[in-house]
Amino acid sequence: MKAGVFRGERDVRVEEVADPVLRDPDDAIVRIVRSSVCGSDLWPYRGHAPWQPGWRTGHELTGIVEEVGDAVEHVRPGDLVVSAFAWSCGTCEFCRAGLQTSCVRSTYPGGADNDGGQGELVRLPMVDGSVWKVPDGTPEDRLDAVHLLSDVLLTGYHAAKLAGVGEPGIDGEPVRTAVVVGDGAVGLSAVVSAKLLGATTIVAAGHHAERLELAAQLGATVTTDLRGDELHRHLLDLTDGGAAAVMECVGTAGAVATAVEVARPGGTVSMVGVPRFVDEWPMGTFFSKNVAFRAGVAPVRAYMDEVGPAVASGELDVSAIASHRFTLDELPDAYAAMDERRCIKAIVVPE
Ligand SMILES: [Zn+2]
Ligand SMILES: [Zn+2]
Structure with a gap:
C-alpha cells in the first residue's frame, strides 16, 4: 500500500510500504477514506519535534473496516468509522471516565510503531475503544465534515x-x-x-x-x-x-x-x-x-457520541472548516499548503 513517510525536515513522501495485517485480537484493518494534515503534524515537519526518518505520518483517519480480530465486539467489516487521533482501550479507569487520552494502553497513529492516518490502510489496535461508527445513510458529501471528529472539531x-x-x-x-x-x-x-x-x-x-x-x-x-x-x-x-x-x-x-x-x-x-x-x-x-x-490533549473519543450525530445529519454544518482537498499522492503539497497557511485544513482522500 501507499503511505506517508517522514524523511526529514519539510520532507514527507508517499512511499510503498507493507500492507498491515492483524496482530492482536482487538485489532482491525481499516481502509482509509479520509485523512488530513493537522497543525500538530507541522511540528515535526518544521523540525521542531524529535522525529526520525522512516516514521509514518498522520493521526487523523476515517475509514471502512475490512477485517477484525477475534476479540473485537462492537465493530464489523463494512462499518464506516471515525478514529480518534489517540487510540484507547475503552475499559480502563481513564477511558471509563471519558479521559481516553490518558488510557493506560494509549498509543497514537503514526510514528515508529504504528501505521499512520495518511495512507491507504491502517492496523487499528483496540478498535472497540478507539472509533465511532458513522450512522448508516450518512451522505458521502458529509464525510469531510464527519472526518473532523477525529481531531480538530472535538x-x-x-x-x-x-x-x-x-x-x-x-x-x-x-x-x-x-x-x-x-x-x-x-x-x-x-x-x-x-x-x-x-x-x-x-x-x-x-x-x-x-x-x-x-x-x-x-x-x-x-x-x-x-x-x-x-x-x-x-x-x-x-x-x-x-x-x-x-x-x-x-x-x-x-x-x-x-x-x-x-x-x-x-x-x-x-x-x-x-x-x-x-x-x-x-x-x-x-x-x-x-x-x-x-x-490538555482532547479525549475526542469521549465527545464523538455527543457531537457526531449532529455532524453526520448535517444539523451542525462544519464542512467549511475542511477547506481544501488533496489526493494521497499530493500529500507533500498538502503539508506545504498547511505550512504556508494557504489552507485551513487539508483533507487527504486516497484514490
Ligand atoms: Zn490532529
Ligand atoms: Zn483505556
Missing part, C-alpha cells in the same frame, strides 16, 4: 468544555461570554463549540480576514484582527472587563499572555494545542486575577 469542543462555557461562573450563572484566541481549524472549532454549549457572546481574535469571516459564519458574534495592547483593550471593552471563558487555540507564549490578559477575574483560560515555545509564563497575571488554567 479538540475545539474540549477547549470550550475546559473553559467552562455553559457551566456556572463565579456568580452561579452559566458562562455565556467566550473569547477564542486563534483562527486556525481548532480556533474555528472552538467558536462552533462555544455556540453549541450556550455562549451568546463569542469573540474570535485572529490575523486572517477570510478565516475571521468564516468564524462569524460559524457563530462568532464579534471578530477582530487587532494585535498586542490594542487587542487587549478592545477585548476588555467588548466583554466589559474580561470574558469568563477564554480559549487559547494558538499554542504560543504571546497567545497565552493575551488569553489571561482578557480573562475576567475568576474566569478560566483553556489551552488544547500541543504547546511549543511557551517558555514565558504570565504567572503573575493568573495569580492576581484568580484565573484558572486548564489544558
Whole structure:
C-alpha cells in the first residue's frame, strides 16, 4: 500500500510500504477514506519535534473496516468509522471516565510503531475503544465534515468544555461570554463549540480576514484582527472587563499572555494545542486575577457520541472548516499548503 513517510525536515513522501495485517485480537484493518494534515503534524515537519526518518505520518483517519480480530465486539467489516487521533482501550479507569487520552494502553497513529492516518490502510489496535461508527445513510458529501471528529472539531469542543462555557461562573450563572484566541481549524472549532454549549457572546481574535469571516459564519458574534495592547483593550471593552471563558487555540507564549490578559477575574483560560515555545509564563497575571488554567490533549473519543450525530445529519454544518482537498499522492503539497497557511485544513482522500 501507499503511505506517508517522514524523511526529514519539510520532507514527507508517499512511499510503498507493507500492507498491515492483524496482530492482536482487538485489532482491525481499516481502509482509509479520509485523512488530513493537522497543525500538530507541522511540528515535526518544521523540525521542531524529535522525529526520525522512516516514521509514518498522520493521526487523523476515517475509514471502512475490512477485517477484525477475534476479540473485537462492537465493530464489523463494512462499518464506516471515525478514529480518534489517540487510540484507547475503552475499559480502563481513564477511558471509563471519558479521559481516553490518558488510557493506560494509549498509543497514537503514526510514528515508529504504528501505521499512520495518511495512507491507504491502517492496523487499528483496540478498535472497540478507539472509533465511532458513522450512522448508516450518512451522505458521502458529509464525510469531510464527519472526518473532523477525529481531531480538530472535538479538540475545539474540549477547549470550550475546559473553559467552562455553559457551566456556572463565579456568580452561579452559566458562562455565556467566550473569547477564542486563534483562527486556525481548532480556533474555528472552538467558536462552533462555544455556540453549541450556550455562549451568546463569542469573540474570535485572529490575523486572517477570510478565516475571521468564516468564524462569524460559524457563530462568532464579534471578530477582530487587532494585535498586542490594542487587542487587549478592545477585548476588555467588548466583554466589559474580561470574558469568563477564554480559549487559547494558538499554542504560543504571546497567545497565552493575551488569553489571561482578557480573562475576567475568576474566569478560566483553556489551552488544547500541543504547546511549543511557551517558555514565558504570565504567572503573575493568573495569580492576581484568580484565573484558572486548564489544558490538555482532547479525549475526542469521549465527545464523538455527543457531537457526531449532529455532524453526520448535517444539523451542525462544519464542512467549511475542511477547506481544501488533496489526493494521497499530493500529500507533500498538502503539508506545504498547511505550512504556508494557504489552507485551513487539508483533507487527504486516497484514490
Ligand atoms: Zn490532529
Ligand atoms: Zn483505556
